[in-house]
Amino acid sequence: MSEILMHPGIILILVGLLAMLAPKSIRKLLLAVGPLAALYFAFNLQLGTDVSIDFVRGYKLGVIHVDKLSWIFTFIFSVLALISGIYACHNENRMEALCAMSYAGCAIGVTLAKDWLTLIFFWEAMAVTSVFLVWCRNSKVSRRAGFRYLLVHMLGGNLLLAGIFLHLGHGGDSNIANLVNGPHNYAYWLMLIGICVNVAMPPVNAWLVDAYSNSTITGGVFMSCLTTKVAVYALLRVFAGSELIMWGGVLMALYGACYAIMENDMRRLLAHHIISQTGFMVAGAGIGTGLAMNGATAHAFCDILFKSLLFMCAGAIMYATGVGHINKLGNMAKKLPFVCICFFAAAFSISGIPLFNGFISKAITVNAAYAAGQGTVYTLLELASIGTFLSIPLKMGYFIFLRKDDKGVEIKTQVPFNMKVAMGMGAFLCFLYGVCPGLLYQYLPFEAPAYHPFLPEHILQYVQMLGMAMVPFMMYLSKMEPHTAISLDTDWFYRKPFVVVVKETSMIFCALCSALGNAWQVVYEKFMELTANPMEFLDARPFRQRKRYNPENYRTSIADPMMITLTVLGCVIGYLVTAI
Amino acid sequence: MTKKTVYMIVAVVLVLSAVAELCGIHMHGAHWWPLPFGYNIFFGFVGCWALIIVSKMIMAPLLQRDEDYYESAGDDDE
Numbered sequence: 001m002s003e004i005l006m007h008p009g010i011i012l013i014l015v016g017l018l019a020m021l022a023p024k025s026i027r028k029l030l031l032a033v034g035p036l037a038a039l040y041f042a043f044n045l046q047l048g049t050d051v052s053i054d055f056v057r058g059y060k061l062g063v064i065h066v067d068k069l070s071w072i073f074t075f076i077f078s079v080l081a082l083i084s085g086i087y088a089c090h091n092e093n094r095m096e097a098l099c100a101m102s103y104a105g106c107a108i109g110v111t112l113a114k115d116w117l118t119l120i121f122f123w124e125a126m127a128v129t130s131v132f133l134v135w136c137r138n139s140k141v142s143r144r145a146g147f148r149y150l151l152v153h154m155l156g157g158n159l160l161l162a163g164i165f166l167h168l169g170h171g172g173d174s175n176i177a178n179l180v181n182g183p184h185n186y187a188y189w190l191m192l193i194g195i196c197v198n199v200a201m202p203p204v205n206a207w208l209v210d211a212y213s214n215s216t217i218t219g220g221v222f223m224s225c226l227t228t229k230v231a232v233y234a235l236l237r238v239f240a241g242s243e244l245i246m247w248g249g250v251l252m253a254l255y256g257a258c259y260a261i262m263e264n265d266m267r268r269l270l271a272h273h274i275i276s277q278t279g280f281m282v283a284g285a286g287i288g289t290g291l292a293m294n295g296a297t298a299h300a301f302c303d304i305l306f307k308s309l310l311f312m313c314a315g316a317i318m319y320a321t322g323v324g325h326i327n328k329l330g331n332m333a334k335k336l337p338f339v340c341i342c343f344f345a346a347a348f349s350i351s352g353i354p355l356f357n358g359f360i361s362k363a364i365t366v367n368a369a370y371a372a373g374q375g376t377v378y379t380l381l382e383l384a385s386i387g388t389f390l391s392i393p394l395k396m397g398y399f400i401f402l403r404k405d406d407k408g409v410e411i412k413t414q415v416p417f418n419m420k421v422a423m424g425m426g427a428f429l430c431f432l433y434g435v436c437p438g439l440l441y442q443y444l445p446f447e448a449p450a451y452h453p454f455l456p457e458h459i460l461q462y463v464q465m466l467g468m469a470m471v472p473f474m475m476y477l478s479k480m481e482p483h484t485a486i487s488l489d490t491d492w493f494y495r496k497p498f499v500v501v502v503k504e505t506s507m508i509f510c511a512l513c514s515a516l517g518n519a520w521q522v523v524y525e526k527f528m529e530l531t532a533n534p535m536e537f538l539d540a541r542p543f544r545q546r547k548r549y550n551p552e553n554y555r556t557s558i559a560d561p562m563m564i565t566l567t568v569l570g571c572v573i574g575y576l577v578t579a580i
Numbered sequence: 581m582t583k584k585t586v587y588m589i590v591a592v593v594l595v596l597s598a599v600a601e602l603c604g605i606h607m608h609g610a611h612w613w614p615l616p617f618g619y620n621i622f623f624g625f626v627g628c629w630a631l632i633i634v635s636k637m638i639m640a641p642l643l644q645r646d647e648d649y650y651e652s653a654g655d656d657d658e
Contacts, residue, residue: 141651261635262644375613379623386627456605460597461620467593468624474583476632485644495650 003051007064008038008078009108009122015085016101020094031089031097032418035081035104042078042108045071050114061121062114062175068445069297073111073233075443076301077104079429080225080308087312087422088218099132100222107226111233115174116164119234123160123198126227127153133219134211142214148491149211152204156197163190180241180288192239198231199282200275201248202255206491209259209271217315220267224311225304228278232300235285240293246286250380252279257387259489261395264325264482266314269391270307276384277303277350277362283381284365289372290448295364298440302361302433306349309426310392313343316415316423317400323409326399326482331406338420340401345427347393349434352385352462357430359462360437360453367451367458382465389466394473395480594621 004010015034019027051064066074081104088100106129109122127150134146166187168174179188193204200208212223239245256276263269277299284296316339317332318324333340349356352363362385369378433440437453452458473480601617613619 144651258631258635258639261631262640370614378614382623383627383631386624387631390628390631456600460600460605464594464597464601464620465624465627467590467597468621469628470586470590471625472629472632474586475629476636477583479636480632484647485640486647486649487640488643488645488649 004053004063006041007051007108007112008042008045008074009105009112011038011041012078012081012105012108013102016098016105019101020098024092027094027097028089028418031085031091031101034101035078035085038105038108039075039078039082042071042074045074047071052114055117059117059174060115061118063109063118064112065114066112068443069233069236070111072297072301072443072445073229074108076304077108077111077226077229080104080222080304083308083422083425084218084221084225086418086425087221087315089418090416091216091218093136093216095132096136096216096219099129099136100219103129103133103222103226107230110230113176116168116176117174119176120157120161120164123230124157126230127157130219130223130227131211133223134215136219137214137216139214145210145214148494149207152197152207156194156204158194159190159197160194163187163192163194166190176237178240179238192242192244195231195234195238196248198227199235199252199278200228200231201252201282202275203490205252205255205275206489208274209268209489210491212271212274213265213268217319220315221308221311224270224274224307228274229281229300229304232278232281232285232296235282236293236296240285241288242286244286246283246288246374246377249279249281249283249286250377250384252276252282253381253384254279254387257384257391259487260391261387261480262482262485262487263391264327264484266317266324266326266396266400267311269326269396270310270314273310273350273388273392274307276388277307279384280362280365280381283377284368287365287369287372287374287377289368290446291371291451292365292368293446294444294448294451295361295366295368297444297446298361298364299358301440302349302357302430305426305429305433306346306356306358309342309346309423309430310350312419312423312426313339313346316419319419320411320413320415321409322412325484326396327484328407329400329409330403331401332409333401335406335409335411336415339415339423342423342427343401344393344397345430347397349430351389351393351466353389353393353466354454354459354462355431355434357433357440360434360440363453363458363462364451386465386469389469390473394470395482398477399481597621 012035015030015038019030019034022030045064045066047066047068049064049066050062052060052062055061081101084100084104088097091097103126106122106125110119110126113119113122131146131150131153134142134149163186166185167179170185170187172182172187179191182188197204197207208228212220215223235245253276256272256274256279260269260272260276263272281296281300281303284292284299287293314324317329317336320336320339321329323329345356349358352358366378366381366385369375369381441451598618598621606615606617614623
């Protein structure tokens with residue numbers, strides 16, 4: 001039992017519970033320092049550790065199973081919990097504190113799970129805890145977005161659950177293992193679709209942009225890094241080497257990049273880039289070579305750092321100005337210089353610019369695709385890299401921070417110190433891993449040839465490609481400025497036509513019900529009318545008796561029974577006299 | 581920073597990188613198309629241009645709607 005309390009995820013859930021109950025001053029301390037305990041235990045998890053607890057009928061739940069892959073994901077989720085906890089510690093919402101920490105704890109629960117049932121328990125718990133980070137924003141729009149998020153995740157979770165039950169029912173191993181080389185039966189496809197929902201692969205991607213952009217400022221930082229990265233972990237664990245996954249990842253990388261170029265809302269744009277960057281990881285998992293899967297792991301690690309930092313910067317701007325639209329912002333470099341520095345550290349990281357952490361992670365997957373002979377994948381991922389550079393450092397960087405026109409935006413509230421500390425930590429880590437890639441590479445889980453990011457040809461490749469990408473941006477500068485609009489995504493199907501179909505179907509069924517009710521009433525009344533007087537059928541004069549039953553009409557004269565009685569009596573007496 | 585300055589900086593960086601490429605710094609691999617001289621410069625320009633054209637001039641007119649397309653602004657009670 002004591003070993004369970006060393007589970008970093010359980011520690012985070014306990015921190016969340018205590019933070020919810022504690023008074024404000026202690027809650028701040030708990031949110032800022034509590035995840036440090038989880039980080040300590042995560043870092044000190046020993047490879048090969050196996051802890052199980054009894055469940056039912058001798059079934060054991062493997063709650064802690066540490067190998068290289070689960071360790072690195074547990075470690076980075078703990079780092080995220082620490083940074084995001086500091087970023088969020090000024091929050092007064094108790095429910096948000098509980099749900100944010102529990103959400104991070106459940107994400108760690110998935111990564112440390114040994115068996116399918118433990119995985120699905122924490123998987124579903126992630127959806128339940130994270131939806132409150134949307135609902136805590138407390139607006140009608142966020143409540144609706146939260147319900148949509150929950151519906152999609154319950155669908156995905158239940159597909160995964162059904163797949164797991166089928167897998168176990170067919171005698172499959174209860175421990176989580178790669179399924180690609182096994183039978184591609186119903187269980188396989190259900191589990192794959194269930195995980196693809198969480199990884200936000202088109203066409204089941206729209207929940208991400210919808211929910212993350214409607215979450216609380218601090219909740220968005222947690223959400224930006226957990227659900228999709230946990231799904232990437234699951235893909236690496238279960239579906240590594242699937243060609244379908246590889247092409248799905250390429251689609252994600254391009255899909256997110258194209259949508260981000262159109263987007264105006266800062267957090268919607270960043271959410272599209274979650275899809276795009278997750279696409280690199282999914283493609284890496286799909287390629288399935290050791291180098292590609294190390295690339296996917298490294299990119300998930302680095303993405304958590306720079307994506308959380310980007311969400312923190314966007315949140316800080318929203319917190320300070322109350323504005324979230326790019327076309328209503330400008331000259332923020334002068335008004336929020338610290339946020340500007342942190343933003344560009346994250347923007348250079350996500351674009352894969354040398355000396356920032358994206359360069360040492362993204363390039364592994366891209367070059368692994370090339371080394372694996374997947375030239376088309378390589379080219380398309382490079383194209384997605386250009387899209388990232390175009391929409392984050394160039395578009396967001398220029399229109400939000402660098403253009404002279406400030407659009408009349410005022411700083412209404414100063415960014416709290418704890419937010420600045422968290423952003424500073426994120427920026428420092430982005431730079432640290434960018435210049436010292438060995439700090440990350442030593443923990444990469446798969447056997448693969450060593451990757452050297454700072455080879456001259458790698459640096460030259462990115463300098464030329466991204467440098468030249470600035471030219472079309474400057475050429476089309478006026479067109480690149482976003483305008484107030486929303487881009488339709490696959491959620492259109494369940495927010496417009498599906499709603500109409502449901503409404504119309506309901507109306508048809510209501511009308512049918514009403515018509516059937518009326519018809520039944522008519523039938524009932526007729527039946528009652530006919531059966532109210534059975535004599536109409538029995539009587540010889542049915543057509544003359546079409547009126548409601550009246551017994552007086554059918555009552556026979558007293559003479560008839562008397563006559564019958566006397567006749568029978570006469571016969572009996574006559575018989576008796578004759579016989580005697 | 582004016583457009584002209586940006587173009588100048590990009591030009592200097594690209595010329596220097598092209599010189600480095602001529603000096604023998606280039607990729608090695610199984611596929612031929614990333615290997616020719618100037619491929620990355622060409623791909624950076626064409627790729628970025630294509631993304632802008634596809635996103636802003638094809639996808640945006642087809643897919644973009646007013647912000648209150650799904651829910652009107654009055655629906656938000658914040």
